[in-house]
Amino acid sequence: MIYKHDQASIQGFLEDTSNLKTGHTPGVFFPETVDELAGLLKRDGAEPRRFTIAGNGTGTTGGRIPMGDYVISMQKLDRIDEPAVLSEKHAIMTVQAGALLENIQIKAEQSGWFYPPDPTEKLCFIGSTIANNSSGARSFKYGSTREHIARILIILPGGDRLDLSRGSCKADKQGTFHFTLPHSGAVTLQRPDYRMPATSKHNAGYFSKEGMDLIDLFIGSEGTLGVIAEADLMLIPRPASLISSLIHFGTIDDLFGFVKLLKEPENGISPRAIEFFDKNSLGLLAQKYPDLPRESEGAIFIELETTPESDEAALDTLFTLMESCNALTDNSWVALDREEQSRLREFRHTLPLLVNDWLSRQKESKISTDMAVPGDRFRELFDFYRNSCEQEGFVYILFGHIGNEHLHLNILPRNREEFLLAKVLYRKLVEKALALGGTLSAEHGIGKLKAEYLVGLYQERGIMEMVRVKKSLDPDLILNIGNIIPAACLETENH
Secondary structure, eight states, rough: OOOOOOOOEGGGGGGGTTTTOOOOOHHHHHHHHEHHOOOOOOOSSOOOOOOEEEOOOOSSSTTOOOOOSEEEEOOOOOBBBOOOOOOSEEEEEEEETTTBHHHHHHHHTTTTTEEOOOOOTTTHHHHHHTTTOOOOOOOHHOOOOOGGGGEEOOOOOOOOOEETTTTSBBBBBBBBEEETTTTTEEEEEOOOSSOOOOOOOSSSSOOOOOOOOHHHHHSSSSSSEEEEEEEEEEEEEEEEEEEEEEEEEHHHHHHHHHHHHOOOOGOOOOOOEEEEEEEEHHHHHHTTOTSSTTTTEEEEEEEEEETTTTHHHHHHHHHHHHHHTTTTGGOOOEEOOOHHHHHHHHHHHHHHOOOOOHHHTTOOOEEEOOOOOOGGGHHHHHHHHHHHHHHTTTOOEEEEEEETTTEEEEEOSSHHHHHHHHHHHHHHHHHHHHTOOOBSSSSOOTTSGGGGHHHHHHHHHHHHHHHHHHHHOOTTTTTTTSSOOHHHTTTTTTO
C-alpha cells in the first residue's frame, strides 16, 4: 500500500470546490486492492485511527476534507469491467469505486449501452457518486444514482465486508434489517425513524422508507457508514436518437407555462432533461455567445430521446408547445446532429466556468443553494429567491433543474460586506425552503458545510436517529466524522 505524508502530496487532499480551507491530515493512504482497504479499517486492538474517504475533489460541501484524520484515497481502485449483457434491455457493469464517471460512460456507450446518471462534473469517482446519490440534468427522467445501482460491496468500520445486492435485504414491518457479516456475525439494525420531504429530489441525511432496501441506506450516506469499494451499475440500451434545444421566452410566466406542458404525459413527449437559465445567467453567457437574444427573460434547455422514425413527430409537438407558450421561436436553438448537440452541451457547461472566472477577479466566494420543494410550492420559492436578491442588490444567477423544482441560486459577492449579507440571506432561504416542505439539499449532499442546517430539516430527534444508525455501524466513530451529522452530536450519549 502507498502512504504519503509529505506536504506536497497532502495538499491536494485538503481542497475541493467548497473553498473550505481549514483541513489538515497526518497522511494519505492509497489502497491498491480491496484487501488493503479492508486492512486499513480492521480493528487490531490498537487505538482506532479515524479516516476521511477522499473522492476526486469535485464535491461542493467539504466532505472529503479531513479535520485531523488520516485520508484514504480511492484513486487506485479504478477497474472498469466490460458490460455483462442480461437481456436486450439490460446489462450490468462492475466497477471499482475510484473509476471516473466519464470513463464509465464512454466504455458503456462504446458497447452500445447507456449509464443514465449525469452529474455535471464528469471527473468524479463513481464511488463518490454512489456515496452522495448524485443526480444531475437527466434526473428528470431517470432519477438519481440509487435507481441505477444493482449491487455494492461495502467495507465496514472494523474491516468487515458487506456484499449487498438490491433486494437481498429489506426492512421488515418493524423497520428492522437482519443480515450476517463474515466476522461480526448476525446484525440487527433499525432504519432511521423519520419522514423525508415530498420532493422529487432529496439528498440530505440517511435514506429512510417503509420496506426499504438496505442498499439504499448506504447510497447517499456520504461515506459515514462504510466505504463503497465496488458496484454493479445497471445499464440500458443507448438511445437511438436525440433532440436538444435551448428555447427562449419573453416572460417568466410563459416559461413556467411551457415547463408545465413539457411535464404532462398526454402531450406525447418525455424529456430526459428540463433545465433553466435566468436572464442573469444568459447575460453572463453572452460574453461568449453574443447572439443570445437580449429580450429573453429566461431559457429552457431540453433533451428528448427519440428514434429516427419518431424525430419528426417529436419536433412537431415541440414547436406546437413552443408556439402555445409564446416562445421566442426564431431566436431558439434546436440541435439535431451530434456536432450541434456537442456545441449546445458546451454552452450548458460554460456557465460554471464563467462564474469561476468572475469569482477569480473578486476576493469572496459565492454563496449557492441546492434546495428543492414540492411542485406546487416551487413558484413561491423561485419568486422568493429573485425578490430577496433584488432587494439586497446582489449580483446573482439562477439556473438548474427546473423539471425537478430544483434550482441553484448563486450569489456572487463583490466585497466582504456583501458576502456576510449573503450568508445571512442563505439561512433565510433555507428556512423558506423548509417551511415550504422542501429539502436542504437536492443533489450536492450535506458534507461538513451544511451539517449545521440539517437540524432544521429533521429536528433534534431526527439527527439523533442518524446518530443511532451511525454508532450501530461505526461504534468507534472512525469514518468521515463531521459529514452529515455535526461532530458535536456524536459525542452525546443520549441516543
